[in-house]
Amino acid sequence: MSVGHTEVTTGPTTGPVVSCGGEHEDCGIREVLDRIGDKWSVLVIVELAQGVRRFRQLQRAVPGISQRMLTLTVRRLERDGLISRTVYATVPPQVEYELTATGHSLTHLVKALADWSAEHREGIAASRRAWDAAHPGSGIR
Amino acid sequence: MSVGHTEVTTGPTTGPVVSCGGEHEDCGIREVLDRIGDKWSVLVIVELAQGVRRFRQLQRAVPGISQRMLTLTVRRLERDGLISRTVYATVPPQVEYELTATGHSLTHLVKALADWSAEHREGIAASRRAWDAAHPGSGIR
C-alpha cells in the first residue's frame, strides 16, 4: 500500500469564514464562552427568559445548583449587565432577577446552541461510541 | 418611599422562546458547552475552519496552547466526530487534522458567538467597570 498522500478530499461542507482578520488573535469568542461556558449561567438565562424570577424560584428551577453557585452565577451575570437585580425592602426580603436587553439578545444565541445540539446530539453520541470502542482504555473522555 | 413593588416594566426586548417543553430539563445546551466551552476547542476549530492543518501548525496557530492540551483537545474533537485525523506513515511522521461536515456546521455557531461578542463587548466591559466601581472588594470577578 502507498504511504505517501491519500488525498482525502472531503468536501469542505460550506462553512462561514470565522477567521479574525488576516491573522486570528482569538476573536471575542473566548470572551463569550468565559461568560456562559460555565456550568450554570445558560441554565439561569434560559429560566429568566421565561420571565422575572426570585432567588429561590431560580434555585428550584435549576435542579442541582447550590445556593452558593446560584449566588455567584447571578452576581456575575449582573456584573456583565446581562441581568438586573431588584431588591424589595420587605420582610422577609425579596429579590427579583430579570434579563436586561443585552441578556435577552443572548437568548438568540442560546437558542442557536440548543438547535445545533438537538440536530447533532445523536450523531455525536454515535461517534463517541465508535471511537471509544476503537480506543479502549485511552484515558480520553 | 414605598417599599412594596415598583413595577419596573422593562420591555422584554423580543427574545426567542428558549424553554425546552412544558418544563425544562436542560436542553442540549449544556452538551454543546461541555464540548466547546473549554479553553481551547473553539480556537482549534476556528483555525481548522481555514483548512487542513498539521499538529505543529495548529500549535503555532493557537498561541499559548501546550502540546499536552492540544493533544487532548484534538482527541476529544475527533472522538466527537467534529474533526478527522489522518496519519501519513512518513518519517518524520505527519498528521493532518480537518473539520468534518459536523465540525463545519459548528463554525456557523462559532460565527454567531463571535458576532454577538463583537456587538456587546464594549457594553459588557462598561457594565463591569461600573459594577466593580460600585462593589469594591466584593470578590466577584
Next chain:
DNA sequence: CAGTATCCTTAATGATACTG
C-alpha cells in the same frame, strides 16, 4: 428569603522530560 463564610474535593490546565 436571600444571602455569606468556610472548608473540601475534583476537574482543568500547565510545565517539563522523554520517545517512536
Next chain:
DNA sequence: CAGTATCATTAAGGATACTG
C-alpha cells in the same frame, strides 16, 4: 514531527453552617 508520561498548580464547583 507528533506525540506520551508525570508532576504540579489552579480554578471550578459542592457541602455545610450561619445571618440580616
